[in-house]
Amino acid sequence: MEKTRPLWATPLQFVFACISYAVGLGNVWRFPYLCQMYGGGSFLVPYIIMLVVEGMPLLYLELAVGQRMRQGSIGAWRTVSPYLSGVGVASVVVSFFLCMYYNVVNAWAFWYLFHSFQDPLPWSVCPLNGNRTGYIEECEKASSTQYFWYRKTLNISPSIQESGAVQWEPALCLILAWLVVYLCILRGTESTGKVVYFTALLPYCVLIIYLVRGLTLHGATNGLAYMFTPKMEQLANPKAWINAATQIFFSLGLGFGSLIAFASYNEPSNNCQKHAIIVSIINSSTSIFASIVTFSIYGFKATFNYESCLNKVILLLTNSFDLEDGFLTANNLEQVKDYLASAYPSKYSEVFPQIKNCSLETELETAVQGTGLAFIVYTEAIKNMEVSQLWSVLYFFMLLLLGIGSMLGNTAAILTPLTDSKVISSYLPKEAISGLVCLANCAIGMLFTMEAGSYWFDIFNDYAATLSLLLIVLAETVAVCYLYGLSRFESDLKAMTGRALNWYWKAMWGGVSPLLIISLFIFYLSDYITTGTLRYQAWDAAQGQLVTKDYPPHALAVIGLLVAASTMCIPLGALGTLITRRLKQGDTAPVA
Amino acid sequence: MTQPDPVGSSIPIRVRKKTRAYVILTVMLPCSHRATTMRPNDNNVTREHTGRSKAKELTAIRADLCRPDAENAFKVRLSIRTALGDKAYAWDANEEYLFKAMVAFSMRKVPNRETTEISHVLLCNVTQRVSFWFVVTDPSRNHTLPAVEVQSAIRMNRNRINNAFFLNDQTLEFLRIPSTLAPPTDPSVPIWIIIFGVIFCIVLVATMLLIISGIRQHRRKNKGPSEMEDSEDKCENVITIENGIPCDPLDMKGGHINDAFVTEDERLTPL
Numbered sequence: 001m002e003k004t005r006p007l008w009a010t011p012l013q014f015v016f017a018c019i020s021y022a023v024g025l026g027n028v029w030r031f032p033y034l035c036q037m038y039g040g041g042s043f044l045v046p047y048i049i050m051l052v053v054e055g056m057p058l059l060y061l062e063l064a065v066g067q068r069m070r071q072g073s074i075g076a077w078r079t080v081s082p083y084l085s086g087v088g089v090a091s092v093v094v095s096f097f098l099c100m101y102y103n104v105v106n107a108w109a110f111w112y113l114f115h116s117f118q119d120p121l122p123w124s125v126c127p128l129n130g131n132r133t134g135y136i137e138e139c140e141k142a143s144s145t146q147y148f149w150y151r152k153t154l155n156i157s158p159s160i161q162e163s164g165a166v167q168w169e170p171a172l173c174l175i176l177a178w179l180v181v182y183l184c185i186l187r188g189t190e191s192t193g194k195v196v197y198f199t200a201l202l203p204y205c206v207l208i209i210y211l212v213r214g215l216t217l218h219g220a221t222n223g224l225a226y227m228f229t230p231k232m233e234q235l236a237n238p239k240a241w242i243n244a245a246t247q248i249f250f251s252l253g254l255g256f257g258s259l260i261a262f263a264s265y266n267e268p269s270n271n272c273q274k275h276a277i278i279v280s281i282i283n284s285s286t287s288i289f290a291s292i293v294t295f296s297i298y299g300f301k302a303t304f305n306y307e308s309c310l311n312k313v314i315l316l317l318t319n320s321f322d323l324e325d326g327f328l329t330a331n332n333l334e335q336v337k338d339y340l341a342s343a344y345p346s347k348y349s350e351v352f353p354q355i356k357n358c359s360l361e362t363e364l365e366t367a368v369q370g371t372g373l374a375f376i377v378y379t380e381a382i383k384n385m386e387v388s389q390l391w392s393v394l395y396f397f398m399l400l401l402l403g404i405g406s407m408l409g410n411t412a413a414i415l416t417p418l419t420d421s422k423v424i425s426s427y428l429p430k431e432a433i434s435g436l437v438c439l440a441n442c443a444i445g446m447l448f449t450m451e452a453g454s455y456w457f458d459i460f461n462d463y464a465a466t467l468s469l470l471l472i473v474l475a476e477t478v479a480v481c482y483l484y485g486l487s488r489f490e491s492d493l494k495a496m497t498g499r500a501l502n503w504y505w506k507a508m509w510g511g512v513s514p515l516l517i518i519s520l521f522i523f524y525l526s527d528y529i530t531t532g533t534l535r536y537q538a539w540d541a542a543q544g545q546l547v548t549k550d551y552p553p554h555a556l557a558v559i560g561l562l563v564a565a566s567t568m569c570i571p572l573g574a575l576g577t578l579i580t581r582r583l584k585q586g587d588t589a590p591v592a
Numbered sequence: 593m594t595q596p597d598p599v600g601s602s603i604p605i606r607v608r609k610k611t612r613a614y615v616i617l618t619v620m621l622p623c624s625h626r627a628t629t630m631r632p633n634d635n636n637v638t639r640e641h642t643g644r645s646k647a648k649e650l651t652a653i654r655a656d657l658c659r660p661d662a663e664n665a666f667k668v669r670l671s672i673r674t675a676l677g678d679k680a681y682a683w684d685a686n687e688e689y690l691f692k693a694m695v696a697f698s699m700r701k702v703p704n705r706e707t708t709e710i711s712h713v714l715l716c717n718v719t720q721r722v723s724f725w726f727v728v729t730d731p732s733r734n735h736t737l738p739a740v741e742v743q744s745a746i747r748m749n750r751n752r753i754n755n756a757f758f759l760n761d762q763t764l765e766f767l768r769i770p771s772t773l774a775p776p777t778d779p780s781v782p783i784w785i786i787i788f789g790v791i792f793c794i795v796l797v798a799t800m801l802l803i804i805s806g807i808r809q810h811r812r813k814n815k816g817p818s819e820m821e822d823s824e825d826k827c828e829n830v831i832t833i834e835n836g837i838p839c840d841p842l843d844m845k846g847g848h849i850n851d852a853f854v855t856e857d858e859r860l861t862p863l
Contacts, residue, residue: 114788117787118783128773133770173788183795183799183802191802319723325721431803
């Protein structure tokens with residue numbers, strides 16, 4: 001008796017699964033940064049163009065391949081052409097690397113979530129030093145939110161060489177994170193299909209709540225105005241276009257094999273064209289929506305810091321010149337400063353070095369991305385809101401949902417090929433395979449809970465997936481269009497779904513998208529080569545800020561290994577198939 | 593009205609050494625503000641005058657004990673408007689009297705200083721900020737008490753002094769007397785571990801339930817197909833004998849052969 005392939009209960013579950021996979025942490029912490037760096041409102045122009053030209057066609061391609069082949073990435077590409085089994089294996093390897101480090105973010109989100117139930121929030125006050133006369137020095141030099149992140153959460157070491165020991169608190173949170181992921185993927189599509197209702201819809205509820213709260217914050221309009229004023233000259237900057245293309249590419253999660261895995265559980269007659277368009281539009285709109293929220297929070301934080309800076313200057317002047325309390329305000333500050341400079345020149349020149357130049361623009365210009373945005377900037381803004389515990393819980397709950405939603409896709413990319421393989425699935429049931437994969441990832445993930453773990457996290461984040469994915473998707477597009485044959489694929493789709501393939505998709509798959517990917521690849525390579533030695537940001541506890549250091553040789557070796565491990569699978573797979581075929585031909589030749 | 597007191601202690605705001613800063617600042621202040629600060633002081637001025645003339649001799653002796661940067665003097669700074677906003681009170685001679693009383697009260701708590709009187713506390717150089725210097729003299733009124741004693745006395749009673757003026761450590765500052773920061777309330781078990789434990793247990797239990805129900809389903813499925821296989825074998829045997837009689841597995845388990853069927857089939861087979 002053959003086991004029928006498990007299916008999504010409704011097409012809606014499939015759409016929600018794709019949305020919760022594609023809408024992840026990158027939408028919240030990468031897109032607002034890019035928007036700020038590359039011209040604010042005008043960044044939307046290259047972004048939308050790349051979405052239509054690159055995002056939608058490639059997404060449709062992956063979903064169509066998965067739905068047609070009805071297998072995970074390894075099996076699907078082997079069906080397309082036996083020489084392409086390497087592409088599937090490369091996808092699985094990249095997904096494996098991604099799973100290893102991505103869940104650490106969920107562990108950190110859990111850590112912050114559990115700490116949000118305290119009054120006051122632990123990152124809003126500096127802890128006292130030994131004899132209770134002041135605050136801990138590191139916390140004074142940096143800020144309380146930075147101290148909580150670098151010291152209490154990560155307990156970061158000064159450089160990547162000093163690994164330190166495994167920190168038990170993040171390790172516990174990591175175990176919990178993997179347990180939650182295991183719970184969600186335990187039963188395959190049956191359990192995943194129900195979980196994605198939450199992971200897809202609840203983040204939007206929280207985002208809407210945050211939007212309303214963010215827009216009503218004092219100073220939010222400063223941030224929004226700063227972000228959305230278009231700087232048209234950035235359109236001429238090639239980096240803006242390249243970053244838009246890269247963002248679309250990685251945000252949709254192409255090339256990991258997750259989309260192929262999800263689509264393989266579809267009914268063959270499913271209209272994946274409509275779903276591809278819906279998912280890509282929702283993903284991009286969520287990015288824009290999240291950046292509105294982020295920028296209103298930025299504006300609030302910048303205004304708050306600007307006003308604190310002004311208040312400090314006012315206090316300094318009031319104390320030094322014994323002016324009446326409350327006399328100096330932000331409005332008359334400049335006049336009074338001029339007056340004091342002329343009236344008491346000697347005293348003023350003493351005080352002058354301590355007077356900081358407070359500027360709202362410099363506060364707004366501090367552009368942050370990644371974990372810094374999520375765990376330092378946002379927490380700094382949250383601690384200044386009323387009822388900060390509630391906002392903190394909501395925010396980290398949303399981060400968790402986004403992260404776990406993406407993890408469902410990542411693990412599906414690994415598990416679907418494994419469960420499809422008859423060898424493995426005959427020995428072990430699905431639950432055991434999932435359990436083993438989660439256990440292996442959790443054990444390796446303990447590396448990221450060591451004192452230097454954050455530096456290794458950055459290595460994986462920057463290098464594990466970038467180059468390899470470009471190659472994989474390029475191989476996929478070329479394979480479908482030229483190896484399998486575009487007309488053959490077109491007739492397959494027509495037989496499967498009953499709809500003819502639009503000329504637009506054919507044009508994109510055949511010409512535009514591969515060219516775009518090749519140009520992205522060339523840009524990345526040249527960027528790596530021209531920068532010379534790779535560097536990273538290390539936290540210096542004595543100074544209370546980040547310093548730039550060079551990677552040591554063993555870290556560079558790991559980077560090279562990461563990139564090679566996945567990219568080499570493609571040629572090795574083709575080579576392996578060639579060799580086995582030759583051997584078989586050699587065996588059969590004398591008989592013939 | 594001129595003041596014979598060269599040091600200028602407890603002078604109401606209206607009557608001051610006329611400095612340029614003061615002139616311009618009073619011009620800059622809105623009139624209503626001046627009115628509220630000026631009014632309560634009128635009575636005090638006359639009272640102060642009469643008190644001053646009586647203690648003229650003593651003030652001459654004490655004059656040099658209290659001055660900025662004197663040996664055991666401390667500067668105090670109040671930020672009443674910052675702390676209270678609209679409910680801010682004006683700093684006048686009555687408030688200064690209260691301050692002296694609080695300092696004297698604090699000194700009385702120090703052993704050997706139980707006889708400190710309010711008149712032993714001297715205030716000087718009151719500015720518009722509001723800030724001033726104070727010293728505490730001994731009963732002979734010739735020497736000031738050592739700074740260490742005053743410091744420890746103020747630290748012990750800081751909270752009560754703050755509360756008397758509706759201020760806190762940041763808005764009522766004693767320069768050179770650091771305040772003891774409030775110790776953090778550390779619960780015996782960190783809160784985050786409690787929440788972690790709860791969620792961990794819930795997730796663990798849910799996982800176990802799913803796994804166990806999955807195992808049970810597996811077992812049911814395994815029993816089902818194996819039963820099907822046994823009866824299919826029996827069917828096969830029967831079929832070889834009976835030539836394609838559709839066998840109901842449950843019925844065939846018993847090994848009974850329905851003679852009626854056999855005869856019917858024999859009837860049906862031609863020849």
